[in-house]
Amino acid sequence: MNDQNRNLILATLLSFAVIMTWTLMFPPEEIAVDPAAQVATQSVDPTVPLADPATSAATAPGATEDPTITVARVPIETPELTGSISMLGGRIDDLALTDYRETLDDGAPIVRLLRPVGEEDAYFATFGWTATEGIDPAAVPGPDTIWSVESGDRLTPSTPVTLVWDNGAGQIFRTEISVDDRFMFSFAQSIENIGEAAVTARPYGIVRRHGEPSDAKRFFILHEGLVRMSDGELEETTYRNIPDYVFDERERTLAERIEVQQSGWIGYTDHYWMTTLIPQAGTPFRSTSKYFEARDLYQVEAVMPPSLVAAGQTATVTTRLFAGAKEWEAIRDYEEQGGVERFLDSIDWGWFFFLTKPIFWLLHTLNIYIGNMGWSILALTLILKALVLPLAYKSYVSMARMKELQPEMEKLKERAGDDRQAMQQGMMKLYKENKVNPAAGCLPILLQIPIFFSLYKVIFVTIELRHAPWIGWIDDLSAPDPSSIINLFGLLPYAAPDPGSILSLIFIGVLPILLGVSMWMQQKLNPAPTDPTQQMIFAWMPWVFMFMLGGFASGLVLYWIANNIITFVQQYAIMRSHGAKPDVFGNIKSGLKRKKADAESKPDK
Numbered sequence: 001m002n003d004q005n006r007n008l009i010l011a012t013l014l015s016f017a018v019i020m021t022w023t024l025m026f027p028p029e030e031i032a033v034d035p036a037a038q039v040a041t042q043s044v045d046p047t048v049p050l051a052d053p054a055t056s057a058a059t060a061p062g063a064t065e066d067p068t069i070t071v072a073r074v075p076i077e078t079p080e081l082t083g084s085i086s087m088l089g090g091r092i093d094d095l096a097l098t099d100y101r102e103t104l105d106d107g108a109p110i111v112r113l114l115r116p117v118g119e120e121d122a123y124f125a126t127f128g129w130t131a132t133e134g135i136d137p138a139a140v141p142g143p144d145t146i147w148s149v150e151s152g153d154r155l156t157p158s159t160p161v162t163l164v165w166d167n168g169a170g171q172i173f174r175t176e177i178s179v180d181d182r183f184m185f186s187f188a189q190s191i192e193n194i195g196e197a198a199v200t201a202r203p204y205g206i207v208r209r210h211g212e213p214s215d216a217k218r219f220f221i222l223h224e225g226l227v228r229m230s231d232g233e234l235e236e237t238t239y240r241n242i243p244d245y246v247f248d249e250r251e252r253t254l255a256e257r258i259e260v261q262q263s264g265w266i267g268y269t270d271h272y273w274m275t276t277l278i279p280q281a282g283t284p285f286r287s288t289s290k291y292f293e294a295r296d297l298y299q300v301e302a303v304m305p306p307s308l309v310a311a312g313q314t315a316t317v318t319t320r321l322f323a324g325a326k327e328w329e330a331i332r333d334y335e336e337q338g339g340v341e342r343f344l345d346s347i348d349w350g351w352f353f354f355l356t357k358p359i360f361w362l363l364h365t366l367n368i369y370i371g372n373m374g375w376s377i378l379a380l381t382l383i384l385k386a387l388v389l390p391l392a393y394k395s396y397v398s399m400a401r402m403k404e405l406q407p408e409m410e411k412l413k414e415r416a417g418d419d420r421q422a423m424q425q426g427m428m429k430l431y432k433e434n435k436v437n438p439a440a441g442c443l444p445i446l447l448q449i450p451i452f453f454s455l456y457k458v459i460f461v462t463i464e465l466r467h468a469p470w471i472g473w474i475d476d477l478s479a480p481d482p483s484s485i486i487n488l489f490g491l492l493p494y495a496a497p498d499p500g501s502i503l504s505l506i507f508i509g510v511l512p513i514l515l516g517v518s519m520w521m522q523q524k525l526n527p528a529p530t531d532p533t534q535q536m537i538f539a540w541m542p543w544v545f546m547f548m549l550g551g552f553a554s555g556l557v558l559y560w561i562a563n564n565i566i567t568f569v570q571q572y573a574i575m576r577s578h579g580a581k582p583d584v585f586g587n588i589k590s591g592l593k594r595k596k597a598d599a600e601s602k603p604d605k
Contacts, residue, residue, distance in 0.1 A: 071146060074161050075154040079181050080324060085155065086116065086124075089143040090163050090175055092185065093117070093124030097273070097325055104467055104475055113273050113323060122210035125275060125321050127175060127187045127203070132306045134199040139167040143206065150174065157181045170195025171309075183324025184334060190316040193309040200306045203317045205277040207267055209298040212239040217271055222461055223348040226289050226300065227274070228266040230258045234345050242298060243291045257288040263341045266300045267322070272463040274346055277302040278320040281339050325463050328364060348461045355454035360462055367464070373477050374470025377555050380455075381562040388447055389570070396574035401436045448563065452556075459555045470554070474511070477555035481509030508550035511557045516546030518564035525571055 073084040076095065083095035095114035102108050114123050129140040141147070145165055152161035160178035167173065176188040189203045216224050216239070226237040243254050258264075260279075266287045267276030279285045279302050286303040307315040322334070326347050335343035349356045362383065366376040385392075408430060416423035430436075459465045465478040473483050483489045486507035519542035549557055 072149070074149060074152070076179070077154055077156050078179055079157075080183060081179070082110075083114065085161065085163075085177065087147045087149070087163070089126040089128065089145055090141075090147045090177075091116070091124045091126045091143070092321070092323065093122070093126075095323055100272075100325060101467075111273070113275065117210070121213050121215075123208070123213075123275070125205065125207045125277070125323065127189055127205045127319065129173065129189070129191070129201045129203055130303075132200040132202055134197055135171065135201060136169065139169045139171065140201055141165045141167075141173050143208075147175070155179055171199060182327075182330045183322055184338070185321040185323065186318060187321065188316055188318045190314055191307065191309045192314045193311055196311055198308060198310045200308045202303055202306050203319070204301055204303040205279075205319045205321065207275050207277060207300050207321075209268055211296045212298075213270060215270075221350070221457065222271060224270055225268065226266070226298075227269040227276070227346055228258070228264065228287060228289070228300075229342055229345065230260045230264040230266075230287055231262050232342065234342065236348070237289070239298065242289060243293065254291040254293060255288060256290075257286055260285050260287050263339075265322075265340060265343070265346075266302055268298065268300065269326070269346060269348070271461070272326055272466055273324065274322060274326050276322040276346065278322060278340055279304060280318055280320075281341065283317075327463055328360065348457075350454075350457045350461075352450055352454045352457065355450055356457050359451070359454050360458045360464075363458065364464060372470065373465060373468040373555065374474065374558060377477070377559050378562050381559050381566065384451060385563065385566045385570070391447065392567075392570055393574055396571045398436055401434060405430060405434060405436065452560070455559055456552070456556050459553045465553075465555060468555075470558070474554050474558075477558070478553050480551050481511040481554050481557065483509035483511075485509075485513075508547060511554055511561065512546050512550035515549060515557055515561050515564070516542045518561050518568070519545055522564050522568050522571075525568065525575070 071087040073086055073094070076083040076085060076092075080097060080099060081095060082098050083092070085091065086093050093114050093116040096110050096112045098110055100111040102111055114125070115121055116124065126143045128142045128145065130142075131137040131140050147163040147165050150162040150164040152159055155161045155177060157180055160176055162174055162176045165173045170193065172192040172194065174188075174190045174192070176190075178186045178188075187205065191199070191201060193199055213224075218224070223236045223238065225239040226235065226242055228235040228237075246255060261284050263279075263281040264285070264287055265276050265278040266289070267274060269276075277300065284305055286301070288301040288303065290299040290301070291297070292299065302319060304317050304319070307317060309315045320338075320340075322340075324330070328344070328347065331343050331346060334340045344357075359380070363373075363376055363380050366379045367373055370376045370379060409427070412426045412430065413423065416426060459478055467475070468477045469475045470477055473489075474481065476482075484507045489510055523538055523542065549560065
C-alpha cells in the first residue's frame with residue numbers, strides 16, 4: 001500500500017474511532033464526593049440560632065406552599081421578559097422569554113422559564129430573612145409571607161416595584177425589585193427598625209426547583225443542573241449527582257455548602273436557560289445546594305452575613321438574580337461591565353474550552369457582519385483552513401514527493417521480497433535521502449479532530465445556533481437536516497422521519513449525502529490500494545461516515561462538507577505545483593474497472 005493511502009486510512013479510522021468513543025463510550029466522569037471535604041449541615045448552629053436557611057423552617061418546603069392560595073400579582077414587562085411577581089413570598093414564579101419559542105412551528109408558545117407551585121416543573125426564586133438576635137424567628141419574612149405593594153404597579157426597566165411587610169413587632173421589611181432590559185433582576189432587601197432595641201437578621205435568596213426538569217436533554221456532552229462559582233472555582237453538578245451530598249436527618253435534606261469570601265454565584269442551568277443568584281461582589285456569603293429527598297425538590301441558597309440594625313436605623317442588602325437565556329453577549333456584558341466574576345463560564349464550553357471559546361467568538365463576530373449563521377460557518381471553515389495551511393502545505397508537499405517515489409518503492413519491494421526488515425530499512429533510507437516525512441499526511445487531519453469536537457460543542461450548547469436558519473429547507477442549524485430520501489427530499493407527499501429517530505438515521509437528508517460524496521471525491525486524489533481489504537475499507541468509509549453523521553446538527557455537517565471541499569482543492573493544487581498530477585477521474589475509472597473485474601472473476605454459484 002502506498003504511504004499516502006496508508007496515512008489517509010489511518011487518519012480516517014482514527015477520526016471514526018474518536019467520534020464513536022466520544023459519542024458512546026466516555027460519558028462524563030462521575031464526581032466522587034470526598035467525605036473529608038463534605039460539610040455536614042448542623043442541626044442547630046449554637047452561635048447563630050435559627051439564622052441559617054439550612055436550619056430554618058422558613059426556607060424548608062412546608063404545608064403553606066399551597067397552590068390553591070390566591071394572592072395578588074405584579075406584572076413583569078421588559079423587552080425580553082414577560083410574567084408576574086407573586087405576593088406570596090415575593091416570588092418570581094411566572095417568567096417567559098418573549099424572543100424564544102419552543103419550536104419553529106407557527107404559533108408555537110414562547111419559552112417559559114419559571115412556573116408557580118401547582119404547575120408541572122414548578123420553579124421559582126424568592127428572597128427573605130432569617131432571625132439571628134433580638135427578633136423572633138416568626139417575625140421575619142420567608143418564602144410564604146404575604147407581601148403588599150408599596151409602590152409600582154408593574155415591573156419594567158424604568159419602573160421598579162417595592163414590596164413591604166410589617167411584622168407588627170417594630171420592624172418593617174421592604175424589597176425593592178428592579179430589572180434591566182435583558183435578564184438581570186436586582187433585589188434590594190431592607191429592614192427599617194422602628195423598635196426600641198437593635199435586631200440582627202440574615203438576608204438570603206433562594207431558587208427552588210420541583211424535580212428535575214421534564215425537558216432535560218440528559219446528554220453527557222451537555223451540563224444541566226447545579227452551576228456555581230466560588231471565589232474563582234467553578235462547580236458543575238448534574239441533577240443526578242446532587243443527592244450525593246451529606247444527609248441531614250433533622251432537615252430530611254441532602255445539603256452541601258461553601259463559605260464564599262469574595263465573589264461568586266449559584267443557580268441552575270438548563271440547555272439554553274439559567275437562573276442564578278448573584279450576591280454583591282466583595283461580600284462574603286454562604287453558598288448552599290440542597291436536595292429535599294422526600295419531596296424531590298432541588299434548592300440553592302445564597303445566605304448573606306447578619307445585618308445589625310440599631311433602633312431607628314435601616315439596613316439594606318442587594319442581591320441580583322439572572323433569569324433568562326444564556327446569550328453570549330448578555331452574559332459577557334454582565335461579567336465585564338456588571339462585575340460578575342467568570343460569568344461566561346456558566347456556558348458549558350466543555351473539555352476543549354481553550355478552543356470552543358475562541359471558535360464561538362469568531363463565529364459570533366462573523367455572524368455580526370454576515371447576518372446568517374450558515375454562511376458564517378462556511379467563512380469560519382475558510383479561516384480555520386487558512387490558519388492550518390502552513391502545516392497542510394508541508395503535508396501535501398510530502399505526499400507529492402512520496403508519490404514521486406512510488407517507482408523506486410516498487411523496485412525496493414521487488415528486491416526485498418519477503419524480507420520485511422530489509423524493506424523497512426530501505427524505505428527509511430529512501431525517505432531520509434529525499435527528505436520525506438511519511439507521517440506528515442496525518443497531521444492536518446489529526447488537527448481537525450479537536451476543532452471538529454469544539455465546533456460540535458459550540459453548535460450544540462450555544463443559544464445563538466438554536467433555530468438559526470441557513471438556506472431553503474435548513475431552518476435550524478442546531479438540528480439534523482430535515483430532508484429525507486424517503487420522500488425524495490420533499491418531492492413526494494410523505495412526511496420525513498422525525499429528527500433523532502432511527503428512520504432519520506437511515507433515510508438521510510441532502511447534507512449527509514453531500515458529506516459522503518465530498519469524502520469519496522477526496523479519496524480519489526490518490527489511486528486505490530491494491531490490497532483487497534484496504535480497498536474495501538476505502539470503498540465503505542465515506543458512506544459509513546455519511547450515515548453516522550446523518551443525525552448530527554446541520555451546522556456541523558455543513559462545516560465538514562466545506563472542510564472536505566477546501567481540503568480537496570488545497571491538496572490538488574499543492575500536489576500539482578510539486579510535479580504530482582492527481583488523476584481523479586482516472587482513479588474513479590480504475591476503481592470501477594477493478595470492481596467489474598472482481599465481479600467477473602468470482603466463480604458462479
